[in-house]
Amino acid sequence: AQSVTQPDIHITVSEGASLELRCNYSYGATPYLFWYVQSPGQGLQLLLKYFSGDTLVQGIKGFEAEFKRSQSSFNLRKPSVHWSDAAEYFCAVASAEYGNKLVFGAGTILRVKS
Amino acid sequence: KAGVTQTPRYLIKTRGQQVTLSCSPISGHRSVSWYQQTPGQGLQFLFEYFSETQRNKGNFPGRFSGRQFSNSRSEMNVSTLELGDSALYLCASSIRQGPPEAFFGQGTRLTVV
Secondary structure: OOEEEOOOOEEEEEOOOOEEEOOEEEOOOOOEEEEEEEOOOOOEEEEEEEOOOOOEEEOHHHOEEEEEHHHOEEEEEEOOOOHHHOEEEEEEEEOHHHOOOOEEOOOEEEEEEO | OOOOEEEOOEEEEOOOOOEEEEEEOOOOOOEEEEEEEEOOOEEEEEEEEEOOEEEEEOOOOOOEEEEEOOOOOEEEEEOOOOHHHOEEEEEEEEOOOOOOOOEEOOOEEEEEO
8 A cells, every 4th residue: 555654744844954855655666756745724736746757856945855765765955944934834746556646645744943 | 827726616515406517627637637626635636537437536435426528627526415425525637658747726615514
């Protein structure tokens, strides 16, 4: 069965500090991988995606993520966090084997302290 | 280019009633998927429609249904509402050819009282 694990429910970082949000997945094959961000009461905004090729992908708002097949991980990073990055972040996977529906992790709430 | 539009943004319904939510996808996108978001269960896939046909379905009771029109707009219906149906319902649209790249609407916040 497909599953996505985001081990950290909450993370607090200081403004200007670096950020890494963890994501691990369990799938039969290499799935398509995504990170979404959600501000309170809003929909999901796609930050970045991995389909194939270069395992380090760049996204919007200065975010990047690295796919590591050996660890079944797709961690999200940002070198310097801004107060406006405070939101909830969701890792998601999809696979043609399962009809390309998105399976989401439980989310990580990011708090930024000044 | 307009994004995904969901209407209404907020709804309050009484137990036992039914509700219809609407989603207009991005122009040119023919696939519409629906997701339910609750604090307890997180984001869960409801169903996907493509070319007016349901292509994929999640593990929800038959009270949850949907349809898609020839212009790709989609509606989701929930009958005999229960308190547990209170949630944010999100619609996502995609081209559906190749890897899925889904773009989400702002959602409809449904409260069942």
